[in-house]
Amino acid sequence: MTARAEILRVAQRLSLGAGPVALAVDVGGTGMKAALFDSTGRIVDALSAPTPKCTQSAAAEVMDVIADFRSTLAEGNPEHAIAEAAVVIPGIVDEASGTGIHSANLGWRNVPFRSLLSQILNLDVRLSHDVRSAGRAEFELIEHTPDDAVMITIGTGIAGAIRVGGRLISAGGYAGEVGFTEVTVDTAEGLFRGPIEHIASASSIAKRYSQRSGTTVAGSLDVLDAVHSGDPIAHEVFAEAVEALAAMCAQIAAVIAPETIVLGGGLSGADELLDGVEAALRPRLDFHRMPSIRRAGLGPVAGLIGAGLLTRDAA
Structure with missing residues (x-):
């Protein structure tokens, strides 16, 4: 909090x-x-x-x-x-x-x-x-945000803010519910196929690590700390979440073609997240525009x- x-x-x-x-x-x-x-x-x-x-x-x-x-x-x-x-x-x-x-x-x-x-x-x-x-707030108050941009917040769930041509898209409140985007990711437990919230939200990262390791953690930042400590299970769980986020961002790039994707939420402070998503996204795109990936300035x-x-x- x-x-x-x-x-x-x-x-x-x-x-x-x-x-x-x-x-x-x-x-x-x-x-x-x-x-x-x-x-x-x-x-x-x-x-x-x-x-x-x-x-x-x-x-x-x-x-x-x-x-x-x-x-x-x-x-x-x-x-x-x-x-x-x-x-x-x-x-x-x-x-x-x-x-x-x-x-x-x-x-x-x-x-x-x-x-x-x-x-x-x-x-x-x-x-x-x-x-x-x-x-x-991010688009209007942080400098150098292009007119075509998406902000993805990784929290208890995952959701997005979509700006096209300088205008936020609402669509009656339904636009941006990207947490239910289906992704397919190879994991240490087999093939995952389902809503991205179930593998890459902050709550899911903590839950999946706790289940796989047998060690209960309070949140995703604890999993990140375990990654930094060299915990192989934490590394697997975090890497799988990064792959899932890259898969979702590839779908967004194909449909909306943002110049920038902004990642927000507590995990966005981790270079491993931003660098990992960018590295995993690049080979997924061919002729589509590769967006820049940056963290939210307002946290x-x-x-x-x-x-x-x-x-x-x-x-």
Whole structure:
């Protein structure tokens, strides 16, 4: 879970531009982040909390955490009266209706988040997709991002933000759900064929290593540490995930032809991931454009910054 200090460290160098004093919230698969932005677009304060577990009441519990974020930030910063809120969530999100259509990892279906949160917070609320918003922040605030680009976030699940001709593609909330792209990868246990989330998401990397090694790890970064320590099983699991990501990126290159693919999520800090995906992608492409591969400049704070940017859009 991203700590308050890390949120402030990344966000303090940025400005969203003038607008209302705003609450921004990023709902992730395992952690939630919130920030208070002043009328100049500068961050004032930040909070984080674990995401409620996947249950029938997960959506209601998520909204309770958001309400707690608002209360805590308002009480701690009375000179900044919150006038608007923006919340970004995982899964399939219909921005037009403000509905969380489906979240495979958190379990909700057809939840009218925008209208419910507007009532709970007594604020105008904007709702969007977490990775699409992260991509917007990355594309708009980090220099030298071409008009044709894709951002892939590797977290509890895998999802993408797609920009074609300088425009983010939503398609009613269904664009970018690349975690369910089918890939085929040779593994130490035999041929894997299935959704990429089941072999290359951060949660799957940790799960597959734990099952194969008999050693339980807390997350994918523990597997990366084991790679650095020379653990052969960790090396196999990580290499298989890299091959799967390259297979997915090859499909994206064939369909969208991005000039750049940006990798985000905690693992994106690893050179082994970026270099590995690039090396495994190159021989998979023939006449297709080979995209450059780079890590996200805003790291795990990108979705939160993207949520903040929503409050700067015209109503």
